[in-house]
Amino acid sequence: MSERAAIFDEMGWPDHIRPPYALVDAWLKSLPAEQLALKRREAEVLFRRIGITFAVYTEGGDPERLIPFDLIPRVMAQAEWQSLRKGLEQRVRALNAFIHDVYHDREILKADRIPERLVLNNPQFRPEMVDLDLPHNVYTHIAGIDMVRTGPDEYYVLEDNCRTPSGVSYMVENREVMMRLFPELFRRAGVAPVAHYGDELLETLRSVAPPNCQGEPTVVLLTPGIHNSAYYEHAFLADEMGIDLVEGADLLVKNEICYMRSTSGLTRVDVIYRRIDDDYIDPLVFRPESMLGAPGLHFATRAGNLTLANAIGAGIADDKAVYIHVPEMVRFYLGEEPLLQNVPTHDCSKPEDLAYTLAHIDQLVVKAVHGSGGYGMLVGPHASKAEIETFVAQLRARPHDYVAQPTLALSTVPTFVESGIAPRHVDLRPFVLSGEQIRIVPGGLTRVALRDGSLVVNSSQGGGTKDTWVLER
Amino acid sequence: MHLSIQHRTVYRYAEPALRVTQALRLWPAACTGQRVIGWQVDVDGKALPYATTDGFGNPVATHTADGAVDQVRIDVQGHVETEDLHGVVGGTLERLPVRFFLFETPLTHVDESIRELAGQVPSINDAIERMHRLCNHVRDRLDYVAGETDSATTAAEALANGSGVCQDHAHLMAASARVLGFPARYVSGYLCAGVEGAEAASHAWAEIHIADFGWVGFDAANRICPNEHYVRIACGRDYHDAAPVRGVHRGGRSETLEVSVSISETPAMPTRGGSPGNRGQSAQQ
Structure with missing residues (x-):
């Protein structure tokens, strides 16, 4: 297990416990095994009752199966979090500036700092958005930035999610369940709260009311409906914010003004937190057959009567090939050095990068540029010969569609497994809210790869979650 | 050349539709070689001004017909002076x-x-x-x-x-x-x-x-x-x-379309209606 030795365990478990985990260590040692088993069952019952479910598209069986929740929290010291938070704020400012720029003067393309073709010939570049000014120039109001850690002071951004990132309901619910199971632990630990996420989100959405909004803005959450895998989260967030959860059929656009139908008639809507992809949001602009959105939403936005959050076209910033250039965006728009590092990434559209990728494929992670959720991805060191061969054929046929990255030695956190407690790899998705100001609830969603040695944390690929603690002192 | 355009489009529904929403691109964008003297778009007899411009600079407006919609009638009346600029x-x-x-x-x-x-x-x-x-x-x-x-x-x-x-x-x-x-x-x-x-x-x-x-x-x-x-x-x-018209309808089953266009060469007519194509144009004519 020499490979294991190089991996950073955030707790330093079992023999070199790092200071932020001192309390968790003492707590684990004090808990009798039978009580832990009991608490784990209790946690499952609580989650069932709360109703967090997540349909997994590729697996059969119980579509309401739970995402496994692990009782051992992931802990960050306040100083660790502060440096991350600054980096996240900087990165999201740059991402919003980039999106605004590509739909306005395109200075970064004119300066040749990002290849023009990568933006203009990209399905996520929406000409519909050109020369449209948005409140506070914000496009990605809710961004989920996926981070990994490889050492005490080494963090990398794995990808930026600028469209409709999900998972924040787990962040809030995991904490609630932990507090119910172990109230005495929280009395001693001094953990920064996350329960106010809904308030922060609502404040953010209200701050981006459109120019023609009169009085207090009316905010609604637009869901594709109960068959969507994240429907639970949509209902949860609407409830947390105390706003209406609507489907496309509840909305109506007349004279470029959006209304919601209710028993009391029509109510004007100013801001929509939409959890529907661009392609389905407005059949007058995108897919004509879509029944999920509502016709005219985009034109209401163009006429200054509506804000969609996140904005149409925000996806141009989170394409995996555009990702390569985010550090350059930070320098270009903010005149600062990036605080968060990118994973060194090979762009397979370049012949030399493709050659390198093919020669080292057994050591690399290769990702489809337009894929998400861990689909269309090859983890070289863990792939069979046959899987590699199939993937290489795809890669050779369409090199433009792939990027490759080194397999990082992701940090681990001790996790309950069949045999007891063992280290498992984790990542972190903090949620960054942008409106008139940037707000970040401390921490984020920690996902854990439950299979021994696995680096894939996506819930669709057998991942679980943990409560994420940021210590207040 | 003075051109007078009359363009009628009628959408009919096999049974009354619950709601019809359409985006219209029926107003001439400004350009050299054509001067808009008068331009009006009516939907079911009611004037519809253009509401905004799209990313390509095209004037555009949407309209929504609600309730039991048997048909939607769109009338364009325009009067334009054109010249040959060889494309x-x-x-x-x-x-x-x-x-x-x-x-x-x-x-x-x-x-x-x-x-x-x-x-x-x-x-x-x-x-x-x-x-x-x-x-x-x-x-x-x-x-x-x-x-x-x-x-x-x-x-x-x-x-x-x-x-x-x-x-x-x-x-x-x-x-x-x-x-x-x-x-x-x-x-x-x-x-x-x-x-x-x-x-x-x-x-x-x-x-x-x-x-x-x-x-x-x-x-x-x-x-x-x-x-x-x-x-x-x-x-x-x-x-x-x-597309001049992009629309969606709920209910109504099938939609049929009838279009008639007549264009005549006419002497100049008095201005009527909005004319987005006129903006900033006179200097270029």
């Missing part, structure tokens, strides 16, 4: 870089046969002449036959069938010009009788961006550059971007 288009609101129009869309996807068609045009230095030859190639390969293609037909499908209407000619012209490295776009508008063999109609053609000239129109269906018989309305990468 050269200036004075347009350009929000996108010219190179954006180098990239294909699903309707203008380049397949092997389009690549081959474009390759048959000799690589001469005179770009205008080269595009004229391409224009003739496109027309030679695509008979003008109505009813065999629809708004979802791709350029490649039309070429494989060997026939189509002006929309297909415009798509094929744009797609094959892009193969040769020329930015190209789709334009919707009107054509009045006067071009040999043509009837007054809604029409579509392509614009090709040529160094030293800018955007130049090519109407492959009629093998010419647009002249004073043409009125330019909207543009985009393909039909989807520039």
Whole structure:
């Protein structure tokens, strides 16, 4: 297990416990095994009752199966979090500036700092958005930035999610369940709260009311409906914010003004937190057959009567090939050095990068540029010969569609497994809210790869979650 | 030339629709070679001004009909003074870089046969002449036959069938010009009788961006550059971007469409209605 030795365990478990985990260590040692088993069952019952479910598209069986929740929290010291938070704020400012720029003067393309073709010939570049000014120039109001850690002071951004990132309901619910199971632990630990996420989100959405909004803005959450895998989260967030959860059929656009139908008639809507992809949001602009959105939403936005959050076209910033250039965006728009590092990434559209990728494929992670959720991805060191061969054929046929990255030695956190407690790899998705100001609830969603040695944390690929603690002192 | 346009579109529903929402691109965008004297769009007898402009600079408005909708009637009445600029288009609101129009869309996807068609045009230095030859190639390969293609037909499908209407000619012209490295776009508008063999109609053609000239129109269906018989309305990468009407309806079952266009040469008429095309235009005429 020499490979294991190089991996950073955030707790330093079992023999070199790092200071932020001192309390968790003492707590684990004090808990009798039978009580832990009991608490784990209790946690499952609580989650069932709360109703967090997540349909997994590729697996059969119980579509309401739970995402496994692990009782051992992931802990960050306040100083660790502060440096991350600054980096996240900087990165999201740059991402919003980039999106605004590509739909306005395109200075970064004119300066040749990002290849023009990568933006203009990209399905996520929406000409519909050109020369449209948005409140506070914000496009990605809710961004989920996926981070990994490889050492005490080494963090990398794995990808930026600028469209409709999900998972924040787990962040809030995991904490609630932990507090119910172990109230005495929280009395001693001094953990920064996350329960106010809904308030922060609502404040953010209200701050981006459109120019023609009169009085207090009316905010609604637009869901594709109960068959969507994240429907639970949509209902949860609407409830947390105390706003209406609507489907496309509840909305109506007349004279470029959006209304919601209710028993009391029509109510004007100013801001929509939409959890529907661009392609389905407005059949007058995108897919004509879509029944999920509502016709005219985009034109209401163009006429200054509506804000969609996140904005149409925000996806141009989170394409995996555009990702390569985010550090350059930070320098270009903010005149600062990036605080968060990118994973060194090979762009397979370049012949030399493709050659390198093919020669080292057994050591690399290769990702489809337009894929998400861990689909269309090859983890070289863990792939069979046959899987590699199939993937290489795809890669050779369409090199433009792939990027490759080194397999990082992701940090681990001790996790309950069949045999007891063992280290498992984790990542972190903090949620960054942008409106008139940037707000970040401390921490984020920690996902854990439950299979021994696995680096894939996506819930669709057998991942679980943990409560994420940021210590207040 | 003074042109007076009357364009009526009627959508009828097999049973009353619950709701009809449409986005209209029926107002001429400003450009040289045409001066809008009067322009009005009515929906079911009620004037509809344009509400905003889209990313391509096209004036656009939506309307929604609610309740039991049997039909939607859209009337365009316009009065325009045109001149022949040999297809050269200036004075347009350009929000996108010219190179954006180098990239294909699903309707203008380049397949092997389009690549081959474009390759048959000799690589001469005179770009205008080269595009004229391409224009003739496109027309030679695509008979003008109505009813065999629809708004979802791709350029490649039309070429494989060997026939189509002006929309297909415009798509094929744009797609094959892009193969040769020329930015190209789709334009919707009107054509009045006067071009040999043509009837007054809604029409579509392509614009090709040529160094030293800018955007130049090519109407492959009629093998010419647009002249004073043409009125330019909207543009985009393909039909989807520039369609005069894009709509969705809930309920109503099937939708049928009836279009009539009449265009006459008239003496100047008094101004009526909004005229977005007039903005900032007088200096350029």
